[in-house]
Amino acid sequence: MNNNRLYEKIELEPDEQVITTVRKHWFLITLELLTIVLFGLAPVFAFMIVLALPPQEIIMTFFETQTPALIFGIAAWMLLSTMAAAASWTSYYLDLWIITDRRIIVVDQINFFNRKVSHFRLERLQDIKVTVKGLIPTLLNYGTIRAQTASAAESNFTSPGLPDPRGLQALIQNAMDARLTSIGPVSSAID
Amino acid sequence: MENQFALTIPWKTVLSLTFYVLLLIYAIFTIVLLYHWQNYSVSKAATTQTYVAYFTISLPLLGLMALAALAL
Numbered sequence: 001m002n003n004n005r006l007y008e009k010i011e012l013e014p015d016e017q018v019i020t021t022v023r024k025h026w027f028l029i030t031l032e033l034l035t036i037v038l039f040g041l042a043p044v045f046a047f048m049i050v051l052a053l054p055p056q057e058i059i060m061t062f063f064e065t066q067t068p069a070l071i072f073g074i075a076a077w078m079l080l081s082t083m084a085a086a087a088s089w090t091s092y093y094l095d096l097w098i099i100t101d102r103r104i105i106v107v108d109q110i111n112f113f114n115r116k117v118s119h120f121r122l123e124r125l126q127d128i129k130v131t132v133k134g135l136i137p138t139l140l141n142y143g144t145i146r147a148q149t150a151s152a153a154e155s156n157f158t159s160p161g162l163p164d165p166r167g168l169q170a171l172i173q174n175a176m177d178a179r180l181t182s183i184g185p186v187s188s189a190i191d
Numbered sequence: 192m193e194n195q196f197a198l199t200i201p202w203k204t205v206l207s208l209t210f211y212v213l214l215l216i217y218a219i220f221t222i223v224l225l226y227h228w229q230n231y232s233v234s235k236a237a238t239t240q241t242y243v244a245y246f247t248i249s250l251p252l253l254g255l256m257a258l259a260a261l262a263l
Contacts, residue, residue: 010233021233072206072259076213079252083220086245090224093241094231109231112223 010098010105010117019175022097022168024161025142029092033085040081043074087112097159099168101175104147106157118157122179124150128172130165145169203260210260217253221245 012018050059063070094109104125108116125147132143143165146158162168224245232238 066202068259069202069206072210072256075252075255075259076209079213079217079249079256082245082248082252083217086220086224086241089241090227093237094227096233107231109227112227115231 010107012100013102016103017101019099019101020171022099022162024092024095025140025163027136027140027142028161029089032088032092036081036085036088040078040085043077047074097162099172099175102179104172106159108159120147120149120157122172122176123183125172125176126150128169130169132165141165147172206260210256213256214253217249221249 091109091111094107094115096105096107096109098105098107102122104120104122106116106118106120108118110116127148129146129148130143131146132138132141137143142161142163144158144160145162145165145168146156148156225242228238228241
């Protein structure tokens with residue numbers, strides 16, 4: 001993997017290796033985009049329903065005289081829906097977990113003007129909890145990961161909607177163990 | 192009491208004004224969107240695909256709106 005190219009926007013320490021990157025589960029963004037698409041197509045569905053009904057003079061006259069306004073209204077509605085979809089996709093894609101052999105980097109893109117990047121050192125992680133709650137999360141295997149750090153300077157972190165949370169928990173645990181082995185018990189105790 | 196100062200704005204003017212307002216909103220939104228993808232994306236391919244999808248859908252809609260508001 002060419003880390004320099006992929007992670008040029010996120011500064012890694014010298015010799016730091018990226019183990020994996022994780023985004024929220026595909027089902028969450030699919031559901032969100034599907035809702036926006038259905039919402040965006042609502043005027044088209046309404047138009048089809050009106051056309052399927054027995055023709056009424058008032059409606060037909062309105063369609064004939066206000067055609068540009070109708071076209072404009074539908075196009076504007078769909079444009080606003082496209083912008084909403086773009087915002088959702090951006091928030092999903094730029095929201096990211098990067099697990100390296102030294103840290104977990106959590107990029108939280110809440111919306112366009114609310115972005116948080118946190119770093120948690122593996123040797124300071126104390127506890128990782130996984131919660132899979134509900135029918136769909138259980139069937140599709142996604143859930144919430146909560147991690148507790150030993151440092152007072154670093155806050156605990158919670159991230160919902162992550163795919164394969166138990167696998168991720170095991171991966172972080174292994175990376176933690178490897179990190180603690182590599183730096184030795186004395187320095188981990190001091191940190 | 193009858194309102195003697197009632198203002199009648201032609202329908203076409205309303206459409207034109209709405210179009211320019213939406214055009215401004217679209218332009219600002221697009222600048223913010225491009226800024227985020229340019230600065231925070233970690234994949235060039237995903238960035239390109241997002242741009243292509245966004246402009247392929249939004250530009251024809253904007254053209255249709257311009258046609259309806261200004262030309263028809």
